[in-house]
Amino acid sequence: xxxxxxxxxxxxxxxxxxxxxxxxxxxxxxxxxxxxxxxxxxxxxxxxxxxxxxxxxxxxxxxxxxxxxxxxxxxxxxxxxxxxxxxxxxxxxxxxxxxxxxxxxxxxxxxxxxxxxxxxxxxxxxxxxxxxxxxxxxxxxxxxxxxxxxxxxxxxxxxxxxxxxxxxxxxxxxxxxxxxxxxxxxxxxxxxxxxxxxxxxxxxxxxxxxxxxxxxxxxxxxxxxxxxxxxxxxxxxxxxxxxxxxxxxx
Amino acid sequence: xxxxxxxxxxxxxxxxxxxxxxxxxxxxxxxxxxxxxxxxxxxxxxxxxxxxxxxxxxxxxxxxxxxxxxxxxxxxxxxxxxxxxxxxxxxxxxxxxxxxxxxxxxxxxxxxxxxxxxxxxxxxxxxxxxxxxxxxxxxxxxxxxxxxxxxxxxxxxxxxxxxxxxxxxxxxxxxxxxxxxxxxxxxxxxxxxxxxxxxxxxxxxxxxxxxxxxxxxxxxxxxxxxxxxxxxxxxxxxxxxxxxxxxxxxxxxxxxxxxxxxxxxxxxxxxxxxxxxxxxxxxxxxxxxxxxxxxxxxxxxxxxxxxxxxxxxxxxxxxxxxxxxxxxxxxxxxxxxxxxxxxxxxxxxxxxxxxxxxxxxxxxxxxxxxxxxxxxxxxxxxxxxxxxxxxxxxxxxxxxxxxxxxxxxxxxxxxxxxxxxxxxxxxxxxxxxxxxxxxxxxxxxxxxxxxxxxxxxxxxx
Numbered sequence: 001x002x003x004x005x006x007x008x009x010x011x012x013x014x015x016x017x018x019x020x021x022x023x024x025x026x027x028x029x030x031x032x033x034x035x036x037x038x039x040x041x042x043x044x045x046x047x048x049x050x051x052x053x054x055x056x057x058x059x060x061x062x063x064x065x066x067x068x069x070x071x072x073x074x075x076x077x078x079x080x081x082x083x084x085x086x087x088x089x090x091x092x093x094x095x096x097x098x099x100x101x102x103x104x105x106x107x108x109x110x111x112x113x114x115x116x117x118x119x120x121x122x123x124x125x126x127x128x129x130x131x132x133x134x135x136x137x138x139x140x141x142x143x144x145x146x147x148x149x150x151x152x153x154x155x156x157x158x159x160x161x162x163x164x165x166x167x168x169x170x171x172x173x174x175x176x177x178x179x180x181x182x183x184x185x186x187x188x189x190x191x192x193x194x195x196x197x198x199x200x201x202x203x204x205x206x207x208x209x210x211x212x213x214x215x216x217x218x219x220x221x222x223x224x225x226x227x228x229x230x231x232x233x234x235x236x237x238x239x240x241x242x243x244x245x246x247x248x249x250x
Numbered sequence: 251x252x253x254x255x256x257x258x259x260x261x262x263x264x265x266x267x268x269x270x271x272x273x274x275x276x277x278x279x280x281x282x283x284x285x286x287x288x289x290x291x292x293x294x295x296x297x298x299x300x301x302x303x304x305x306x307x308x309x310x311x312x313x314x315x316x317x318x319x320x321x322x323x324x325x326x327x328x329x330x331x332x333x334x335x336x337x338x339x340x341x342x343x344x345x346x347x348x349x350x351x352x353x354x355x356x357x358x359x360x361x362x363x364x365x366x367x368x369x370x371x372x373x374x375x376x377x378x379x380x381x382x383x384x385x386x387x388x389x390x391x392x393x394x395x396x397x398x399x400x401x402x403x404x405x406x407x408x409x410x411x412x413x414x415x416x417x418x419x420x421x422x423x424x425x426x427x428x429x430x431x432x433x434x435x436x437x438x439x440x441x442x443x444x445x446x447x448x449x450x451x452x453x454x455x456x457x458x459x460x461x462x463x464x465x466x467x468x469x470x471x472x473x474x475x476x477x478x479x480x481x482x483x484x485x486x487x488x489x490x491x492x493x494x495x496x497x498x499x500x501x502x503x504x505x506x507x508x509x510x511x512x513x514x515x516x517x518x519x520x521x522x523x524x525x526x527x528x529x530x531x532x533x534x535x536x537x538x539x540x541x542x543x544x545x546x547x548x549x550x551x552x553x554x555x556x557x558x559x560x561x562x563x564x565x566x567x568x569x570x571x572x573x574x575x576x577x578x579x580x581x582x583x584x585x586x587x588x589x590x591x592x593x594x595x596x597x598x599x600x601x602x603x604x605x606x607x608x609x610x611x612x613x614x615x616x617x618x619x620x621x622x623x624x625x626x627x628x629x630x631x632x633x634x635x636x637x638x639x640x641x642x643x644x645x646x647x648x649x650x651x652x653x654x655x656x657x658x659x660x661x662x663x664x665x666x667x668x669x670x671x672x673x674x675x676x677x678x679x680x681x682x683x684x685x686x687x688x689x690x691x692x693x694x695x696x697x698x699x700x701x702x703x704x705x706x707x708x709x710x711x
Binding site for chain 1: 261263264265269271272289294295296297300
């Protein structure tokens, strides 16, 4: 077991509008770009309903007019096609210096899949990878979508695991550009499961895979607009602000 | 004054090509050192590609939406505004063709350093002046010589130039945008350009290399003693990272260590096969196609030798078709096994054409995965080097590989006790003993030998 270094954990207790979470990631990425030896960071949260497109994604996979989407639509700096976020889905955004983790983007994608596979194995579910179809699959349904972006090996974006939320929003798109592939959620296998129950084990699985010790932010490391600016926007739909929680030791 | 190439970066050891999602700069734009110039996507990951140099983006060689192999030049950055027009004028409209030429087919496994391919039949005369040519390693990015002159050369050409002592500045490149290709360097060094590219265990090739070796030796002792003859991926004193294909070979070869394999050898008389090849050569039939066809037809009658251990080791898997893979060494390292699918049921002429197409696309790294990963049996041929025997390592997921050596005139005692000269070649089968037993291997080789020795004409039907 390699020695663990610490990474800052930002864990939100209520849905965070996508634009705000993206802004946080960019701030954290900028810190690591300025100082590649700075601590890595991890955001764990949920989003109000929204859609995101990878930088090279095709709008052909949208079942609606991109100019008039049913939920906010963002074209963002990650790989992959369109995906959907909504409450009931856990989103994990690691901002890592991948040069400390093998400097290999495919390996990083496989490791993110591994985090979810490890988590589900702990719940007695044998999730799997499908060659060429990045993500985590259970009985032919995709439970977790993965898409990342990097600059000078500093990562952004990450994985989204459907826990118990509505999957309706996926019906308006061809998720990840894969037609004929069903999207699933964990509660179809484990009816009582909630995102809150999974936060600690998900973080533990992540910490194990990446040999990181998660800790709260110090005063200087805190994000300037955390959590004060969490008032729901006109399209936000989330009623209560998010509060950072103390991380659970892995 | 200098031009810097932007290469398709390797974002992963398993990445062979990348898609250009977006150029963040347009030709003519100023680029700061460390500024993002374009975005490359591989799998579900994006990466900003930054410029190592300050200057101007002069040329985009692969537009957004396009895909390029790792290491390919996809754009050019020049240092001054004045150089933009010059670089743009010289730029090809089409994407730069990959420069690397494939090397002779080596057996995957065992001896990946093919010997002296370029030494074949060196005409002594042009070698002498080359030996005295100054060694200018124009390839080294930090070399002042390179910075002073404007040289675009493929990585392979640069390496060859430093090995052979050829000044790149003095060459006119035959590639796009005047890019200097490996062939241009070989030509300048007096090396034959028509080196055997693919394993062709033909009589002619074997003879040529035998004679060539002799004359090359003569030349070498005379003048060009200092130029290395064998292939090398690095200069003396260097440690060179494995490229993607070389890493793949390492993984595959390590995987084979868990397979309990054994070897069975056979000597096959090839007079009839050689005569047939001579007849058909003019019609475009290659020795690779002849051998693949002979092996495939025999495999169809010996399904056990076409079988493999299942992935979990609990069963024997019998493929639905006989797909003969043939190992081809890549000139820039690593090797690939293009597949002749349904080789037992495909006619010789189609096989020959398919093979030529597969090799040319392997050379430009354009093969689709199912064109190099679906072999059920592998052929590895080192005959063109005059090798008299070798053995091969089993590719994972298959049951057997056949190592084919050179066909050479041998003094043979006949059944009647007479002494005669016949052309013979040794073949050596490596097999997975979990599926293929000694009797299976022996019966397969006996039938293969009988087909080649007594009835090769049947391959034409």
